[in-house]
Amino acid sequence: MLEQCKRVGIKLESKVESIDFKDQYIVVADGQKYQSESLVIATGGPSIPKMGATDFGLQVARQFGIKTISFRPALVPFTFHQNDIDRYFKDLSGLSVDAMVSCNGQSFREGVLITHRGISGPAILQISSYWYKGDEISVDLLPDLDASDWLLKMQLDRGKAELKTILSKLFPKRLAIRLADTLTDQPLSSLPLGQIKQSDLKALGATLNNWVLRPSGTEGMRIAEVCTGGVNTDELSSKSLEVKSQAGLYFIGETVDVTGWLGGYNFQWAWSSGWAAGQVV
Missing domain, CATH: 2.40.30.10 (Translation factors)
Structure with a gap:
């Protein structure tokens, strides 16, 4: 998988410094500027922070005035x-x-x-x-x-x-x-x-x-398997996960307020929502 990412130019472990919108989305990461007509936020939730998980997705949503629901640990003792x-x-x-x-x-x-x-x-x-x-x-x-x-x-x-x-x-x-x-x-x-x-x-x-x-x-976020909360689903297209009030901006996976049961449902949601957004960007 790492080789496939490298082959198509996907950069890993980059630190996003800023996100702006001026006719296009402008993302600055590691000092480099990227511009695009579409931006997909697929940064998950903050459970198990030792793996690098944060509430970055909600920070982006709030930056654009999108309604969110605070994260809470779920599937947790x-x-x-x-x-x-x-x-x-x-x-x-x-x-x-x-x-x-x-x-x-x-x-x-x-x-x-x-x-x-x-x-x-x-x-x-x-x-x-x-x-x-x-x-x-x-x-x-x-x-x-x-x-x-x-x-x-x-x-x-x-x-x-x-x-x-x-x-x-x-x-x-x-x-x-x-x-x-x-x-x-x-x-x-x-x-x-x-x-x-x-x-x-x-x-x-x-x-x-x-x-x-x-x-x-x-036991909290440190060992919670997932989170409840995220971007309010009322803010998103049910077909593409595009923000209704912000053209070209998409939220997928656990960043959205969708939480499944044990048994692979959260993985399936991440993959399926990513596929739905990927069909239109």
Whole structure:
């Protein structure tokens, strides 16, 4: 690819010093002036800045008076306050479960991974795109079961078994113990099911199906796979990505306020939007 770029005269790692428009677009980069009738901004978003990512695209858009939406990290793990980490997640880093995670009317059922700072995994990365600071998330740890009914049935069938033994059928043992000891008003993990009040089992089951957590934040731009935000799509032609109010100026890829799910959708958007603009410049 580098050889192909070199062959057609594409210059890499150039620093843009200024962009102006006077009948044509004038770009000054590394002290050299370039002029053209069209200018395509394909500079992505600011996620993973150690790779050189910035919000340059939004700076250009604002220079030309184009409406933008501030970038936010997306497809990114959640972090929690230390008291929540100590209570729920301490010493459990690396354990994962299948769960349904919901926030702001969206839900994803995939893996949830406990980290030393909070939770990650595909379901968390997906829902992070819909989460805003201060929002709660709901985690259904047993999406295929009515957990309350199941626990009451286990109480009838296996009343002498300790709760942690029963929950270990569904969760890693260390996580089973932690859930049984923290999701109700008192530790229950070492109690035989027959000695636990039905009301406590129902309360535990309800929380297993709807564990409400409030993340303190995310891991931020440093490891976010993509961003939400960018150039407002209302400002662009849906066919060519040309700015409606500025002839010859195009924005494509992650610089635009279009964010996909995990699974290659963001790559596809970058390629497809680039192709659309490339047909007309």
